[in-house]
Amino acid sequence: MKSNVYDQPFITIAIGDAMPRQFHKKPLRQKMVWRIVLLSTLFAGTRQAQAAIGCTLSNPGRDLKTLYPEMTSYREELREIRRLPESANAFEWFQERLASPLDPVYEGADTPYTFYLVFQGNRLLGYVHGVNVPGRGGVIQIFLAVDPETAAITRLFFQRLETPSSAALRDRTVRDQFQGLTLADFYMHDYFQAASPGHEADKVGRLSPPARLPPDAWTDWHAILRGVRKNLLLLDLFLFHRRHDPFFNRARELLNPKESPS
Amino acid sequence: MNYGILAWKNLARRPVRTALTVVGVGMATAVAVSLGGFNLGFRAAISRSIEQLGFQVMIMAKGCPYEAATLMLKGGTGLLYLPESAHEQIRTDPDIEAITPVFLGVAEKPAGGPEENTGPSAFTLIAGIERESYAKMKPWLQFKSGPGFDGGRWFSPDAAAEAVMGFEAAEYEQRKVGDLFYITVVPHGKTEPEFHAFRIVGVLERTGTQDDGTVFVPLHTAQRIFGREGQLTIVGVTLRQFNAIRMREFEGRWMSIPEVQVVSLEQVKGALVSLVGTAQTMVAAVAVIAILVAMIGVLNAILMSVYERTAEFGILKAIGAERRQIFYLVCLETLILCFAGALAGSGVAAGGAGLTDATLRRLLNLGLTQPMVLITPRLLAAAIGGAIALGLLAALWPAARAAALRPVEAIRNQE
Numbered sequence: 001m002k003s004n005v006y007d008q009p010f011i012t013i014a015i016g017d018a019m020p021r022q023f024h025k026k027p028l029r030q031k032m033v034w035r036i037v038l039l040s041t042l043f044a045g046t047r048q049a050q051a052a053i054g055c056t057l058s059n060p061g062r063d064l065k066t067l068y069p070e071m072t073s074y075r076e077e078l079r080e081i082r083r084l085p086e087s088a089n090a091f092e093w094f095q096e097r098l099a100s101p102l103d104p105v106y107e108g109a110d111t112p113y114t115f116y117l118v119f120q121g122n123r124l125l126g127y128v129h130g131v132n133v134p135g136r137g138g139v140i141q142i143f144l145a146v147d148p149e150t151a152a153i154t155r156l157f158f159q160r161l162e163t164p165s166s167a168a169l170r171d172r173t174v175r176d177q178f179q180g181l182t183l184a185d186f187y188m189h190d191y192f193q194a195a196s197p198g199h200e201a202d203k204v205g206r207l208s209p210p211a212r213l214p215p216d217a218w219t220d221w222h223a224i225l226r227g228v229r230k231n232l233l234l235l236d237l238f239l240f241h242r243r244h245d246p247f248f249n250r251a252r253e254l255l256n257p258k259e260s261p262s
Numbered sequence: 263m264n265y266g267i268l269a270w271k272n273l274a275r276r277p278v279r280t281a282l283t284v285v286g287v288g289m290a291t292a293v294a295v296s297l298g299g300f301n302l303g304f305r306a307a308i309s310r311s312i313e314q315l316g317f318q319v320m321i322m323a324k325g326c327p328y329e330a331a332t333l334m335l336k337g338g339t340g341l342l343y344l345p346e347s348a349h350e351q352i353r354t355d356p357d358i359e360a361i362t363p364v365f366l367g368v369a370e371k372p373a374g375g376p377e378e379n380t381g382p383s384a385f386t387l388i389a390g391i392e393r394e395s396y397a398k399m400k401p402w403l404q405f406k407s408g409p410g411f412d413g414g415r416w417f418s419p420d421a422a423a424e425a426v427m428g429f430e431a432a433e434y435e436q437r438k439v440g441d442l443f444y445i446t447v448v449p450h451g452k453t454e455p456e457f458h459a460f461r462i463v464g465v466l467e468r469t470g471t472q473d474d475g476t477v478f479v480p481l482h483t484a485q486r487i488f489g490r491e492g493q494l495t496i497v498g499v500t501l502r503q504f505n506a507i508r509m510r511e512f513e514g515r516w517m518s519i520p521e522v523q524v525v526s527l528e529q530v531k532g533a534l535v536s537l538v539g540t541a542q543t544m545v546a547a548v549a550v551i552a553i554l555v556a557m558i559g560v561l562n563a564i565l566m567s568v569y570e571r572t573a574e575f576g577i578l579k580a581i582g583a584e585r586r587q588i589f590y591l592v593c594l595e596t597l598i599l600c601f602a603g604a605l606a607g608s609g610v611a612a613g614g615a616g617l618t619d620a621t622l623r624r625l626l627n628l629g630l631t632q633p634m635v636l637i638t639p640r641l642l643a644a645a646i647g648g649a650i651a652l653g654l655l656a657a658l659w660p661a662a663r664a665a666a667l668r669p670v671e672a673i674r675n676q677e
Contacts, residue, residue: 058373059375066377106433106436132436136442138436159374164444
């Protein structure tokens, strides 16, 4: 059997000859189809069995080539917070900087994160990473392509986003607002939001949802903002050696002058 | 004469040869045990998967599978359905213990990527069910509990917008009890997708079956959103007495309805077992070759040992050893070799069962969640016993040859 058969949404297997009598009168091809379908029905869905659900590109070769037309190869790196040397501290670090509670069921330390490293020859072109965040009516999968030097977002796209307003939220002009943002901008936003709302240096504060977004779709807009921050944090943790921490500490100092930075 | 010590000393005199022979026997035993474990485990896994479907018999529309293939391969629509009236007719059958109608549909999950309009990337299996008859047929279905999942229940009969999610479906969509869940469906006869929101009222515990990846909604809701009112995909049945005769009678009664076909899951089980039958036969052939090679190895090792020790046997006989004692000594050496090899091989097979299971899953992705390799004490005992028996069989000729030596000729020939 060819491996690509298993890439279908259902499991497909062909079976032998012990079929109901009436089917033995049918042509071989029809019998095979019957068997494939019946067994697909029997075992549909059982392939998803995993401990924690990560977020991977459904077609990495195609998607990465679209993001980086000059790429010649890519590498996947699978990381988990629980496998870091000081996993408890790392998870605490992650929670503290996300500025919103992590879901204890779906956002645990055992969640596998897949980072795509894109190369042209030996030159690293960029990192691509996706996260799952719970949206209003289902999971939202947010992928970021980031510059390996500046850690700034070069592209944002959704692999999964199902909502009545998904067309508006997926709109290119909405997504392009995120280009150039770094994790430092989110940390600075924490400060501006509290101390100086509407400040012109607050790039995250200037992000605007699609015009006339229905009220019930605001949940998804906020989930997207949270997902982008979560994604940048994981990139910072696993690939950028927490380089943006001085911004976090400075924002916290400014907001809570009596507290010492961590 | 202490045969055990003598045999051990003889083997220890050629440690490399002894070790290689033991390794050969061990490898053959490990292959045989792993194959036997796969045979046992695969049948058990298939049986368990079939039992967890809850049905003994499935009734579906004729031709349905061909349309379902379209659905499966292209992610589109097009299942053929049987009329709900067939369910009403069949449920009057006196041999039926339980019966449940099921409507299956596939909701596309809109996809995205760096490029727009990349099409659907995922699908959600939607099952429209009658909660009471379905739950009765699958009494092991339990609601997940814990933070976010407490208070799980089946949807109310009159609640059209309530849904229950299988374990994996909820995990994949990151849904909890009380959350909304969106489904986009293109109803039958229409071209534009319609959007539906369901309130999740329960998440099921993992069962290891297709139910884990399914979203359950009330039967009539599913029929309505897919534009298939009055139609079903399958009717699941359990019979009061399930055997070949009853099944044939049942089949005969209902095959007369022109739209339906009756399928026994026992037949499916047999078919699944036969699916890997060819592969198992091929692996068995490899195992038989390995066992033959191991036997030849044992024969060679013992024969060489006998040749090298011709004079020794001659002296033993000259000082009074009987033929049967020499025969016994050679057989005992073989027994030690085979027992050590079989024990090591069985240990490797039992210890590596997890690895074998993972490898088989990678090679034969059958969608089974139960272990595919089942190594039982009985299997291990049979493997060790078989290895010893075959080893002794291989030792008969060298042992007889050693026992038949004439003392004077044996001593002279070795000088």
